[in-house]
Amino acid sequence: MNLELGFMSAKGFIAFLGLFHTAVASLAIGLAFMVTFAELVGYRYRIRRHDLFAKRTQLFHVCIYNIGTINAIGLVFALSGLFPQFWEQFFVHFHWVMIVEEFIFFLLATTITFHYFFWDYVWGHKKLHLFLGALLTPLFFFQFYFINAVGSFMLTPGNFQEGTLSLSVGVLGWDRLGFFNPSFMMLQLHRVFANISYGGFFIAGWCGIRLYFHSADPVKKAYYEDNGRLSFYVAFMSFLALPIVGFFYSAVLMRNADEAFWNLMMGRGDVVKAGIDLWWLKHLFVAAMVGGGLGYFSRKAAALASGERFSVPNALIYAVAVFYFIYYLCMGLIMTWAFFLWSLAFAVGGYLLSRHMVNYGKGSSRAPFLMMGLLSFGTVMLGGWSREAARPRFDENRHSAYDKLYIPAERQPYLMVDLQPPELTDSPAGAPVAVVAPPNAASLIAGRCVGCHDLQRVRNYRGDDWPKVVNTMVVYGTKLDEEEKRLVVEHLSAGLSF
Amino acid sequence: MSDGTDSGTATADPRKILGEYPEQSREIIPPADEAGEIWTDDIDTYPLREKSEDPRWAVSTVWVWVGFTLGCMAFVTWLLVMGLFHD
Numbered sequence: 303m304n305l306e307l308g309f310m311s312a313k314g315f316i317a318f319l320g321l322f323h324t325a326v327a328s329l330a331i332g333l334a335f336m337v338t339f340a341e342l343v344g345y346r347y348r349i350r351r352h353d354l355f356a357k358r359t360q361l362f363h364v365c366i367y368n369i370g371t372i373n374a375i376g377l378v379f380a381l382s383g384l385f386p387q388f389w390e391q392f393f394v395h396f397h398w399v400m401i402v403e404e405f406i407f408f409l410l411a412t413t414i415t416f417h418y419f420f421w422d423y424v425w426g427h428k429k430l431h432l433f434l435g436a437l438l439t440p441l442f443f444f445q446f447y448f449i450n451a452v453g454s455f456m457l458t459p460g461n462f463q464e465g466t467l468s469l470s471v472g473v474l475g476w477d478r479l480g481f482f483n484p485s486f487m488m489l490q491l492h493r494v495f496a497n498i499s500y501g502g503f504f505i506a507g508w509c510g511i512r513l514y515f516h517s518a519d520p521v522k523k524a525y526y527e528d529n530g531r532l533s534f535y536v537a538f539m540s541f542l543a544l545p546i547v548g549f550f551y552s553a554v555l556m557r558n559a560d561e562a563f564w565n566l567m568m569g570r571g572d573v574v575k576a577g578i579d580l581w582w583l584k585h586l587f588v589a590a591m592v593g594g595g596l597g598y599f600s601r602k603a604a605a606l607a608s609g610e611r612f613s614v615p616n617a618l619i620y621a622v623a624v625f626y627f628i629y630y631l632c633m634g635l636i637m638t639w640a641f642f643l644w645s646l647a648f649a650v651g652g653y654l655l656s657r658h659m660v661n662y663g664k665g666s667s668r669a670p671f672l673m674m675g676l677l678s679f680g681t682v683m684l685g686g687w688s689r690e691a692a693r694p695r696f697d698e699n700r701h702s703a704y705d706k707l708y709i710p711a712e713r714q715p716y717l718m719v720d721l722q723p724p725e726l727t728d729s730p731a732g733a734p735v736a737v738v739a740p741p742n743a744a745s746l747i748a749g750r751c752v753g754c755h756d757l758q759r760v761r762n763y764r765g766d767d768w769p770k771v772v773n774t775m776v777v778y779g780t781k782l783d784e785e786e787k788r789l790v791v792e793h794l795s796a797g798l799s800f
Numbered sequence: 801m802s803d804g805t806d807s808g809t810a811t812a813d814p815r816k817i818l819g820e821y822p823e824q825s826r827e828i829i830p831p832a833d834e835a836g837e838i839w840t841d842d843i844d845t846y847p848l849r850e851k852s853e854d855p856r857w858a859v860s861t862v863w864v865w866v867g868f869t870l871g872c873m874a875f876v877t878w879l880l881v882m883g884l885f886h887d
Binding site: 351405416423433437 | 843845846847848849850851852854855858859861862865866869873879
């Protein structure tokens with residue numbers, strides 16, 4: 303009996319949960335900054351509508367934080383069942399990191415909740431309340447500092463030293479696997495700015511939608527225009543850092559993770575299997591956003607004359623444009639000029655469309671807000687998918703140790719499982735049975751492999767790439783010197799018993 | 801902005817027909833078109849007040865949580881810094 307769901311593979315299911323998590327978690331991080339910023343501006347200039355906006359955004363934040371957390375738990379469950387070997391190694395090696403990560407999740411959830419629900423209780427201690435909210439951004443920074451260490455390790459495996467699992471090294475050492483991984487800091491910085499930008503554009507987009515419904519109410523119209531603009535400005539300024547960080551991120555990947563780099567640059571791996579080059583499409587979205595933002599700010603002089611309070615210095619706006627131009631120029635040099643020219647076309651298109659929208663809406667920002675919110679959401683989704691798909695572990699031809707998994711007996715018999723897979727019931731063709739093995743190799747396998755998993759896992763493995771598997775295990779912490787490794791590989795390759 | 805009172809007729813109000821809500825609860829239930837909104841009547845006033853007007857339990861709770869969170873962040877930072885020397 304086969305209960306496999308053909309329309310969704312294990313990878314597809316993980317990708318779906320991962321993308322949903324990206325959409326929600328990135329937004330939560332961006333909103334934490336936006337809430338603090340809006341509340342601070344409201345306090346500084348004594349503008350109630352910014353404070354009200356911050357409070358309503360925080361309510362939304364509380365809701366999506368809960369959704370994101372539950373989704374994350376589901377993701378862990380799914381990975382545990384569908385990629386047990388990968389996940390077990392993940393937890394063994396990043397055990398202490400993940401414990402601290404969970405504790406920071408607890409701090410975050412409680413701080414967000416306290417910040418929202420104590421809002422109206424402590425108006426006399428507004429600075430204290432502001433400080434409480436301001437803790438959210440560094441807490442989020444910590445939280446994805448840890449998860450990015452793990453993420454960067456998965457993107458660029460291999461370039462690290464062996465980790466060990468004692469309290470002093472596991473906790474205090476923080477495992478060189480993650481924190482001294484070459485792509486770690488670039489990934490961290492890129493996410494900091496990208497999430498703030500995403501959160502700001504998302505909320506501006508929401509203000510744009512509300513403006514369509516409240517254009518006749520002057521109080522609400524001013525509320526959404528003002529707060530949408532505030533969010534839009536913060537988001538666009540955060541955009542400034544992305545091409546700079548992105549360039550160095552690409553450079554680090556090129557040096558240390560050429561597989562992932564070329565997967566992205568040339569649209570290989572799962573990126574192409576999806577039928578569309580999503581990473582390129584993501585960059586066209588980004589180009590349209592740059593153009594759209596510039597088009598929006600080109601009406602700045604008229605806007606200031608009409609009394610808008612906040613503005614962005616021209617130098618920063620031009621800097622965004624120049625940096626993005628240089629980035630796309632570099633991408634054109636590395637890949638193909640078609641990429642550069644298409645990006646340029648989308649940027650110009652976004653610029654003209656944004657200007658047209660403002661004029662068509664008689665000065666209202668609702669359409670550009672909405673456009674940028676939608677593009678921002680699309681960018682996060684496309685970028686998140688491409689990043690996941692580019693990881694070597696998700697490509698069968700690259701890190702086969704993760705994909706040629708045995709099906710453990712305790713596996714949940716739903717979603718993707720053939721209940722009686724033939725490879726578990728039949729002996730592999732040509733495999734010798736019950737041959738006496740050299741005692742030292744068998745004892746090595748019996749003694750060292752069980753540190754992380756039982757021997758049945760080794761026996762059930764049906765791949766023939768034992769050198770690669772054993773090397774991977776050594777990287778993950780199995781204690782084998784070169785001679786022992788050779789013996790184990792020979793033993794396993796010969797199909798001898800142990 | 802509604803003042804929160806029910807101005808509908810008896811036959812038009814399903815809560816009254818069903819009789820599920822006591823009078824006191826009905827007074828604080830906002831009309832459906834305002835549900836989920838956090839608007840105030842006076843959006844132009846920034847409502848700062850004296851510190852002494854805040855409930856002490858609320859201020860104490862926030863202070864305790866801020867202190868606890870700062871301590872935890874310092875501890876995690878210490879772990880990260882110590883990791884440089886113990887790895």
